[in-house]
Amino acid sequence: MAKTNPGRFFEDYSIGQVLHHAVPRTVTVGERALYHALYPARHALYSSDDFARSCGLPQSPIDDLAAFHVVFGKTVPDISLNAVANLGYAEGRWLKPVYPGDTLRSESEVIGLKQNSNGKTGVVWVRTRGLNQRDEVVIEYVRWVMVRKSNLDAPAPETVVPELKKALAPGDLVVPQGLNFSDYDFVQSGENHRWDDYKTGEMIDHVDGVTVEEAEHMLATRLWQNTAKVHFDLTFRPDGRLIYGGHVISMARALSFNGLANAQMIVGLNGGAHANPCFAGDTVKAWSEVLDKADTGVPGVGALRLRLVATKGGEPFALKTDEGRYRPEVLLDLDYWALMPK
């Protein structure tokens, strides 16, 4: 009996199936320090315990995206080992901050299946939940991937395509318990633009860029225990190791500090596309568009819906070609909700 994990194929999934992903992980100040070494991350709430306490939290949480990457990384051996493409995200919510010392694990429920007409692949939708050591759900999101069939004779499952929200409604967003921006220090946070200063439709060029190195994206991806071969093995990908999409997300989000320093907490992920692959040597830049603004119901805390675009060159604010396709230099088109002091 072979001892190594071949991964799951399309015919191995069924609606309602719950996959308990392996290898729980205790995250610590070590992961926090590495996050600051890997990304130009400067949001004050994730940098200073004192700043976090001044905002009503017990200490500085692990970066929301770091928590996402840990939860996501666990799903790779069960969901995307034989994936042809990562097709999308939806209905992502951060429900509880993750603190140093917390232990995270992940589970995914299969909520959609659709075999492709070629009979060789199919699309699998899963709702993934990240849980802490108290069995509290800290993150949940839907993701869909195209997966190969191994046995082409396996019958096609009944097609189930889940109905997913185009975007989370403000009422879906969860503001962390105790969060309070009434003593918010706009000098320490780095910018004095508050929620009221942003307008729907506003575009922000984040100006800075980082040329990515092989060692960096591999350190990051391993840190999340995402060990998919495509990111590490140059003999498997002779034209260049594919950089984990989450590395681009974190890089772009960190770059967005310059113009969005007060978009402190990520609470919702409406959708996202990895428009083109990223390789070592690419210089990642970022721009944002304010898509929407909303009240959260918590006094002083506003929500901003943002498009975050990462590019490897080209002009800021250029997204698609005349044919409606992503321009070749666009790496990421992410749609998320963040909390900001009003």
Add this chain to the structure above:
Amino acid sequence: MAKTNPGRFFEDYSIGQVLHHAVPRTVTVGERALYHALYPARHALYSSDDFARSCGLPQSPIDDLAAFHVVFGKTVPDISLNAVANLGYAEGRWLKPVYPGDTLRSESEVIGLKQNSNGKTGVVWVRTRGLNQRDEVVIEYVRWVMVRKSNLDAPAPETVVPELKKALAPGDLVVPQGLNFSDYDFVQSGENHRWDDYKTGEMIDHVDGVTVEEAEHMLATRLWQNTAKVHFDLTFRPDGRLIYGGHVISMARALSFNGLANAQMIVGLNGGAHANPCFAGDTVKAWSEVLDKADTGVPGVGALRLRLVATKGGEPFALKTDEGRYRPEVLLDLDYWALMPK
């Protein structure tokens, strides 16, 4: 008087001499996080405090190999600064888990000496012990190296070649106090193969590979405070910095998760050869052979004796040429004992 350390030469060693190595080191969750960033390490006992507690330990220990590297690194300025070759390891035992907050130091006793017939070099055997802040021995192992003479006129010492065990007997292995696999969670650990499922002679191809980068092996080697010039200074090694052999050991061990996810704790090192040098750009892969199985005396805890081979290409399971030499693509041939739930 020169202030810098020239290292010891062959004539500087004598039987029974005890070398107290410098620079004690407190290891923390920072080192743990870096270990996860540097290697695709996923063994659950070293990833999750909760999983470790479910196995009877107070928290997740520092990876056994990380502890070994810290102990080993301290010996370099006294043992291998003028070494021509690292010849072997034997009788390595992990006696106590190392936890975040522990402070490690090392000492070595000279137990063997043999001048080579050329009169220019000799072999030095040392038994090294790693101790924690409570003066408990946490690791011990024998290592022998070929060292240059500085004064060729120095008389040859009496030849003493220690008798070393080819392999530790099961009774030599120390199971950490309290270790208990009765509540072991095979879903969380990542595989459901237990001790009973492995057969002596079984071969496992660990499938995955990692192409190594300069920055990574230097970060790792420095982390263990091993500052041997050959690993860092390209002007000293213009054809390529030699990668610390321990980096290959850790990489191969981490890759072996895929097929040996339940070989949780390393408790014995029977021997090991760095068959060929490893350089940046090499893609490290690994395979294992089950050499032996043994009871530990602790209910539910079995021991597996494993050969772990790291390669930089070639076919899995190919080890030596017809002439009995290591094939040129073989990097490491390690023989160790690990603990696994029965």
Add this chain to the structure above:
Amino acid sequence: MAKTNPGRFFEDYSIGQVLHHAVPRTVTVGERALYHALYPARHALYSSDDFARSCGLPQSPIDDLAAFHVVFGKTVPDISLNAVANLGYAEGRWLKPVYPGDTLRSESEVIGLKQNSNGKTGVVWVRTRGLNQRDEVVIEYVRWVMVRKSNLDAPAPETVVPELKKALAPGDLVVPQGLNFSDYDFVQSGENHRWDDYKTGEMIDHVDGVTVEEAEHMLATRLWQNTAKVHFDLTFRPDGRLIYGGHVISMARALSFNGLANAQMIVGLNGGAHANPCFAGDTVKAWSEVLDKADTGVPGVGALRLRLVATKGGEPFALKTDEGRYRPEVLLDLDYWALMPK
């Protein structure tokens, strides 16, 4: 209204102005572990909590230079975003050790201004202070930079050139409270040379070298939240990303362990010049000169004034050309005070 920070120009500074720099940072054992991974740092006081306690401190502090880099990094967006050159340092003092868990922030007072005769640039002197969560000043230093004017029509300010000490006097140095070398362990520290063994004028070649990689200096520089574009964006610096000068300082200081293992704590920075830029691929080596020796008033604790020179090749101890300029291979010429057991 543009949301991104354009940085300050020469005309934006005025004498007496106090800039409160953004983004406080909690430093932890994670930062400590990364410091050991990034630099060949082996000073025992910063490596072992037990060694630190044997010297009268509550635990091992964060490396003095790491603390400096954190304080310095915060000043970049306000001081050197539009700087043409970093001209010098003076009167740097470490006033309190920084421990894991401390939260650092920075503020700078403008103490000098001098417009250059070209009318396009000017020199700005600031005294920067790093404070911890108890509002205690842990580090202070003067730095001056040449900054561009944005509005060339802005009137030149009155010239104020601060009087700065060429070197701190021994009485200016602050020995950390409780520091006590009476139980100092010269075996654990790695060398048996004490303060009494060093002579003014003595030169020490630190022998070892490290060839620097892109990923390493970017990890380090980001860790200090110094996000100046020149260090990260290859499209902005097509001939090579400029390595943060502080990376060279830390590398050279770590290399100086070999010959100065007992120069444990840095307490004063008299001056420093980044003589030539450093790029990835350069092999950094270091040598030191003992410039002065002094009593500290604390029994058993001596102070050594050291010149620390980093080079990228060339002969040790060669510093300037016949014309009095730094030789092209010299990267750094630093003048500092360190504490050593007598």
